[in-house]
Amino acid sequence: MSTQIRDHIKIFDTTLRDGEQSPGASMNLDEKVRIAKTLEAMGVDIIEAGFAVASPGDFESVQEVSKVVKDAVVASLSRTVLEDVRRAGQALRPAARPRIHIVIATSPLHMRVKLQMEPEEVLQQIVDSVTLARDLCDDVEWSAEDATRSEHDFLCRCAETAIKAGATTINIPDTVGYAMPDDIQALFEMLCSRVPNIDKATLSAHCHNDLGLAVANSLAAIKGGARQIECTINGIGERAGNAALEEIVMAIRTRPDAMPYTTNIETTDITKVSKLVSTVTGFAVQNNKAIVGANAFAHESGIHQDGILKDAKTYEIMTPESVGLTESSLVMGKHSGRHAFREKLKDLGYELGDNQLQDTFKRFKILADKKKTVFDEDIVALVDDEVVRDFQRIKFISLQVVCGSTGPQTADLSLEIDGEEFTHKCEGNGPIDAAFRAIKALFPTTASLQLYQVHAVTRGTDAQAEVTVRLEEDGKTINGQGADPDTIVASVRAYVNALNKLLVKREKTAPAALSA
Numbered sequence: 001m002s003t004q005i006r007d008h009i010k011i012f013d014t015t016l017r018d019g020e021q022s023p024g025a026s027m028n029l030d031e032k033v034r035i036a037k038t039l040e041a042m043g044v045d046i047i048e049a050g051f052a053v054a055s056p057g058d059f060e061s062v063q064e065v066s067k068v069v070k071d072a073v074v075a076s077l078s079r080t081v082l083e084d085v086r087r088a089g090q091a092l093r094p095a096a097r098p099r100i101h102i103v104i105a106t107s108p109l110h111m112r113v114k115l116q117m118e119p120e121e122v123l124q125q126i127v128d129s130v131t132l133a134r135d136l137c138d139d140v141e142w143s144a145e146d147a148t149r150s151e152h153d154f155l156c157r158c159a160e161t162a163i164k165a166g167a168t169t170i171n172i173p174d175t176v177g178y179a180m181p182d183d184i185q186a187l188f189e190m191l192c193s194r195v196p197n198i199d200k201a202t203l204s205a206h207c208h209n210d211l212g213l214a215v216a217n218s219l220a221a222i223k224g225g226a227r228q229i230e231c232t233i234n235g236i237g238e239r240a241g242n243a244a245l246e247e248i249v250m251a252i253r254t255r256p257d258a259m260p261y262t263t264n265i266e267t268t269d270i271t272k273v274s275k276l277v278s279t280v281t282g283f284a285v286q287n288n289k290a291i292v293g294a295n296a297f298a299h300e301s302g303i304h305q306d307g308i309l310k311d312a313k314t315y316e317i318m319t320p321e322s323v324g325l326t327e328s329s330l331v332m333g334k335h336s337g338r339h340a341f342r343e344k345l346k347d348l349g350y351e352l353g354d355n356q357l358q359d360t361f362k363r364f365k366i367l368a369d370k371k372k373t374v375f376d377e378d379i380v381a382l383v384d385d386e387v388v389r390d391f392q393r394i395k396f397i398s399l400q401v402v403c404g405s406t407g408p409q410t411a412d413l414s415l416e417i418d419g420e421e422f423t424h425k426c427e428g429n430g431p432i433d434a435a436f437r438a439i440k441a442l443f444p445t446t447a448s449l450q451l452y453q454v455h456a457v458t459r460g461t462d463a464q465a466e467v468t469v470r471l472e473e474d475g476k477t478i479n480g481q482g483a484d485p486d487t488i489v490a491s492v493r494a495y496v497n498a499l500n501k502l503l504v505k506r507e508k509t510a511p512a513a514l515s516a
């Protein structure tokens with residue numbers, strides 16, 4: 001019988017690694033660092049920051065996240081290749097609590113087709129890689145890729161071998177989202193009873209959502225003996241995604257009768273983190289998504305509304321406040337001073353440098369002039385918009401558009417490029433098209449537009465628009481964000497932000513290739 005702590009579930013967040021593997025969900029270094037800090041503040045136990053050997057960018061992300069995260073464990077993924085393990089160890093060197101996470105496939109199909117290895121070779125690779133990882137760091141996780149389609153005898157041998165070599169966590173991924181909840185529970189129970197040294201490691205589950213069962217399977221894994229759950233914010237991840245952190249945590253919190261466990265997650269941070277991840281990745285959260293969808297706490301039918309007014313428990317199994325969804329609070333108006341603004345930012349969890357504060361304050365004043373009521377969400381959108389503008393070879397100066405039902409629609413755009421102002425006027429198929437054509441004329445690139453998405457920050461026709469623009473160049477995608485009460489200005493800001501990020505990316509990969 002396992003001597004693991006029975007009632008506490010460690011939350012391992014892999015938004016920055018598996019989440020980033022969603023096509024189009026690329027995040028830059030600053031964004032990853034911001035997300036990591038927010039995850040740590042929310043109480044995530046382990047943050048998987050990347051796959052150090054995958055690219056110089058991933059190495060840097062693991063390294064930078066390792067520098068800023070103090071309480072949570074920081075993990076880097078690694079194959080069993082010894083050079084991978086060393087790179088993971090190097091990237092994690094600044095971490096207060098590093099973890100090397102090693103993965104190799106154990107199913108007959110993956111071993112034969114993908115690895116082209118015999119089972120004995122796989123076992124040897126587990127021994128060699130985990131032993132090296134333990135030399136580099138005390139905390140080593142070993143994952144059996146495609147575990148749910150692996151033969152039980154072999155899976156048990158692999159887990160036992162990994163623990164003997166020094167693994168402290170054994171992770172059982174449902175890599176292809178194939179398992180059913182009953183299978184998963186039985187699989188974990190089987191491992192608990194058959195792996196002789198299982199009490200020396202924490203058992204972990206990592207479920208994908210191909211059949212929409214990732215959360216159900218993760219909860220079943222806990223019942224079967226898992227004490228660590230790997231998941232992502234908003235459930236983003238490869239294909240149909242990973243188990244959603246917020247759903248697992250709220251299921252445990254809401255149903256202590258069925259799930260008598262605890263997590264360290266401060267659930268009132270859930271809405272904020274969900275919003276941050278969706279803004280950064282450009283992956284909108286579907287309206288009816290559990291916990292964080294726009295309609296998760298909205299009641300439309302008359303009967304429901306009547307019940308809610310009499311007693312919220314009639315139709316609400318958890319409160320909106322418990323996930324950090326509060327009534328939008330009115331912030332300051334146009335007469336508010338810089339000091340009050342700084343205090344407000346602090347309340348919202350932002351500490352800006354003097355220059356950024358100055359610029360954001362200026363934009364707040366302009367917004368307060370235009371908009372009757374300025375809400376917390378407006379301030380967050382403004383700050384997010386300002387924070388993403390750290391590196392700016394291209395700056396938005398001004399835009400005039402002509403639009404409406406009698407064409408032609410035109411955009412007259414001024415941008416500052418490397419300190420010099422340029423203007424271009426263009427026609428287009430609508431004002432957005434005209435504005436984007438003007439950007440391309442002023443700064444031609446080979447990058448192609450993959451996504452254009454608009455979201456209203458608050459309600460009302462004077463709401464700020466928050467726009468995401470996704471560009472693709474040489475197979476790499478970049479998301480740019482922009483916010484403004486004018487949707488077309490927000491769109492141009494988002495496009496310009498994406499271009500600036502693209503230039504940073506180019507500079508990192510080829511310092512010489514700085515021209516458009």
Ligand code: KIV
Nearest residue numbers: 103143145146173175
């Ligand atoms: O889905 C999977 O198998 C993984 C492993 C790397 C843990 O993401």
Ligand code: ZN
Nearest residue numbers: 018173175206
């Ligand atoms: Zn995965």
